[in-house]
Amino acid sequence: MSLITTPNFYKTGKRYFRDFSPNDDFYEMLIDTHRDLSDEQSNMVNAKLILLLANHIGDMDVLAEALAAAREDL
Amino acid sequence: MLKTYSYPKFDFRLPTGAGGTKVPRYPAVVVGAGPVGMAAAIDLAQQGVPVVILDDDDTVSVGSRGVCYAKRALEVLDRLGVGDAVVEKGVSWNVGRTFFQQEEVYNFNLKPNADQKRPGMINLQQYYLEEYEIDRLKAFDNVELCWKNKVVGVEPEDDKVVVKVQTPDGFYTLETDWLIVADGARSPIRSMLHLDIDGKIFMDRFLIADVVMEAEFPPERWFWFDPPFHPGQSVLLHRQSDKCWRIDFQLGWQADPEEEKKPENVIPRIKAMLGDDRPFELEWVSVYTFQCRRMNEFRHGRVFFVGDCAHQVSPFGARGANSGIQDTDNLIWKLKLVMDGKAPPSLLDTYSAERTWGADENLMNSTRSTDFITPKSKTSLTFRNATLGLARKHAFARALVNSGRLSVPCFYNESSLNTPDRDAFSGDMVPGAPMDDASITVAGEDGWLLDHVGNKFIALVYAPDEAPSGAAELAGLPIPVTTIAVVPAGAKAPQGMVAFEDVRGTFAKTYDAKPGSTWLLRPDQHVTARWRSFDAAAIRAALARATCNA
Numbered sequence: 001m002s003l004i005t006t007p008n009f010y011k012t013g014k015r016y017f018r019d020f021s022p023n024d025d026f027y028e029m030l031i032d033t034h035r036d037l038s039d040e041q042s043n044m045v046n047a048k049l050i051l052l053l054a055n056h057i058g059d060m061d062v063l064a065e066a067l068a069a070a071r072e073d074l
Numbered sequence: 075m076l077k078t079y080s081y082p083k084f085d086f087r088l089p090t091g092a093g094g095t096k097v098p099r100y101p102a103v104v105v106g107a108g109p110v111g112m113a114a115a116i117d118l119a120q121q122g123v124p125v126v127i128l129d130d131d132d133t134v135s136v137g138s139r140g141v142c143y144a145k146r147a148l149e150v151l152d153r154l155g156v157g158d159a160v161v162e163k164g165v166s167w168n169v170g171r172t173f174f175q176q177e178e179v180y181n182f183n184l185k186p187n188a189d190q191k192r193p194g195m196i197n198l199q200q201y202y203l204e205e206y207e208i209d210r211l212k213a214f215d216n217v218e219l220c221w222k223n224k225v226v227g228v229e230p231e232d233d234k235v236v237v238k239v240q241t242p243d244g245f246y247t248l249e250t251d252w253l254i255v256a257d258g259a260r261s262p263i264r265s266m267l268h269l270d271i272d273g274k275i276f277m278d279r280f281l282i283a284d285v286v287m288e289a290e291f292p293p294e295r296w297f298w299f300d301p302p303f304h305p306g307q308s309v310l311l312h313r314q315s316d317k318c319w320r321i322d323f324q325l326g327w328q329a330d331p332e333e334e335k336k337p338e339n340v341i342p343r344i345k346a347m348l349g350d351d352r353p354f355e356l357e358w359v360s361v362y363t364f365q366c367r368r369m370n371e372f373r374h375g376r377v378f379f380v381g382d383c384a385h386q387v388s389p390f391g392a393r394g395a396n397s398g399i400q401d402t403d404n405l406i407w408k409l410k411l412v413m414d415g416k417a418p419p420s421l422l423d424t425y426s427a428e429r430t431w432g433a434d435e436n437l438m439n440s441t442r443s444t445d446f447i448t449p450k451s452k453t454s455l456t457f458r459n460a461t462l463g464l465a466r467k468h469a470f471a472r473a474l475v476n477s478g479r480l481s482v483p484c485f486y487n488e489s490s491l492n493t494p495d496r497d498a499f500s501g502d503m504v505p506g507a508p509m510d511d512a513s514i515t516v517a518g519e520d521g522w523l524l525d526h527v528g529n530k531f532i533a534l535v536y537a538p539d540e541a542p543s544g545a546a547e548l549a550g551l552p553i554p555v556t557t558i559a560v561v562p563a564g565a566k567a568p569q570g571m572v573a574f575e576d577v578r579g580t581f582a583k584t585y586d587a588k589p590g591s592t593w594l595l596r597p598d599q600h601v602t603a604r605w606r607s608f609d610a611a612a613i614r615a616a617l618a619r620a621t622c623n624a
């Protein structure tokens with residue numbers, strides 16, 4: 001398996017009539033998670049989030065790809 | 075005074091019967107001759123209801139406001155007989171491009187399915203839309219458009235609404251069976267009735283400039299995040315009619331609107347953006363802020379709120395007038411059935427239920443766009459810029475870029491008026507769906523599906539092998555249902571039936587049609603029920619449900 005970089009957000013059982021909806025649903029969840037946090041708290045949330053998601057993915061090849069993609073173009 | 079447009083001035087008049095000793099009584103009064111109030115009035119007049127429109131002003135919308143009118147609003151305007159004028163004068167477009175700093179990171183096409191009559195969007199200055207609606211209203215002799223009539227009092231009663239009006243000649247009182255309020259975002263009538271509207275104000279300011287110039291840019295929507303010519307902020311460019319370009323510059327909350335509006339401050343911004351010495355003239359400049367909010371209920375007894383007075387959204391996505399026109403599309407057929415005694419007043423509550431649902435979707439989408447475009451915290455900004463950075467290379471990130479999801483109609487898929495599916499269908503044309511258009515041929519003439527449906531209930535039957543039994547009885551009901559066949563290219567309808575020939579197969583594909591499949595369509599071009607076979611009893615039941623007669 002390699003890193004998925006095409007749109008991939010969905011919710012089981014939910015019907016979308018517009019292509020943009022699942023993407024926007026996720027983005028809103030993400031921003032809401034940070035609501036009313038200080039910058040420092042937000043950094044901590046982000047770090048924990050990466051660790052949680054990384055463990056969920058597990059596959060070290062996929063993670064290496066994601067880590068490299070994130071470092072590009074800084 | 076604008077260079078490309080001169081505002082008409084309309085004469086003051088009283089509605090017939092007003093101003094004397096007797097209090098006149100009308101079946102329907104509309105307050106506000108904006109794009110939404112006039113759409114309501116045209117729809118009523120088309121259905122034969124005499125209508126009085128009261129407006130406190132004597133001209134069309136002043137300055138640069140609404141620009142983009144979406145496909146669904148154009149389809150409603152087609153039904154109202156205004157679509158052609160608007161589309162001819164407007165600039166049609168489907169493609170939007172989004173730039174981050176120097177580069178294009180994302181583009182979209184609003185009309186991937188090209189077999190539809192109307193473009194995804196047109197751009198047109200709001201005063202033209204209003205002018206064409208006024209022209210259309212002149213075609214009816216049951217319409218009285220009364221300028222310089224300001225509503226100053228509204229008293230709802232059980233069987234009527236009493237309205238007090240101020241004019242240059244003094245005050246008068248009228249009574250109406252039904253009052254349609256389309257008095258705009260500040261809505262004096264909402265205040266008169268002590269009704270709340272809840273939501274939030276966005277802490278940002280935008281500069282609007284209408285610029286007349288020769289430019290070869292294609293008719294597309296161009297949106298910049300953090301461009302070199304306006305660092306740290308966003309900019310939006312639209313081509314309108316008359317070589318008049320509309321530019322929106324995000325300024326930030328700290329900006330001083332009075333300073334920003336001065337030509338000596340605006341002109342350098344535009345020069346920096348154009349990046350060359352091309353000549354241009356400033357047509358209009360203003361600074362706006364915006365709110366996202368809606369009323370809890372759009373119906374209050376005999377009083378209906380439509381358009382901006384009922385809901386206000388951020389301009390990203392062009393949902394203001396577009397959704398207001400959809401309000402009237404939803405309301406008027408229901409009101410007419412209730413006026414005629416063919417449906418109970420509870421049908422009118424479904425106007426509020428369906429359109430508050432639509433307003434919530436519009437508010438959600440425009441709030442999300444606003445949050446992406448104007449991030450409220452350092453973290454939001456970091457995510458935003460990370461998304462834009464990844465978007466150069468990765469498709470998933472392009473799909474997250476939100477430079478304004480443009481106005482599309484909502485699906486009333488949870489409306490109580492729908493008959494839930496009992497048969498299996500694929501595709502999006504579910505009960506509650508706004509109908510997708512398709513090219514068809516009718517009696518040898520090329521046309522469009524949406525030009526041939528609407529204003530009444532219709533049962534469409536796909537490729538019937540014989541005239542469906544019970545169709546004649548459906549046509550004779552108090553609320554008649556007209557049965558029409560849709561046939562594949564080259565096929566014929568059974569004897570005596572009107573047929574829409576699905577010349578390109580678009581209908582069959584979008585509606586997942588199989589021989590015998592049947593759809594019940596509402597007067598506002600929404601699907602309300604569908605089956606795999608024609609069943610007159612089921613259609614009657616669905617009709618009763620769609621009109622609160624069940």
Ligand SMILES: Cc1cc2nc3c(=O)[nH]c(=O)nc-3n(C[C@H](O)[C@H](O)[C@H](O)COP(=O)(O)OP(=O)(O)OC[C@H]3O[C@@H](n4cnc5c(N)ncnc54)[C@H](O)[C@@H]3O)c2cc1C
Nearest residue numbers: 106108109110130140141142225257258381382394395396
């Ligand atoms: C910067 C900007 C950009 C926008 N861009 C878009 C866009 O691209 N697409 C889009 O669809 N929408 C857009 N909009 C929104 C659009 O302009 C409004 O949604 C639209 O005008 C609402 O129409 P309306 O008929 O509800 O109200 P209005 O147009 O506000 O009309 C209300 C009318 O009621 C009259 N009135 C008020 N009080 C009384 C009274 N007491 N008695 C009698 N008459 C009264 C007023 O004179 C006015 O004529 C934009 C708005 C802004 C500000």
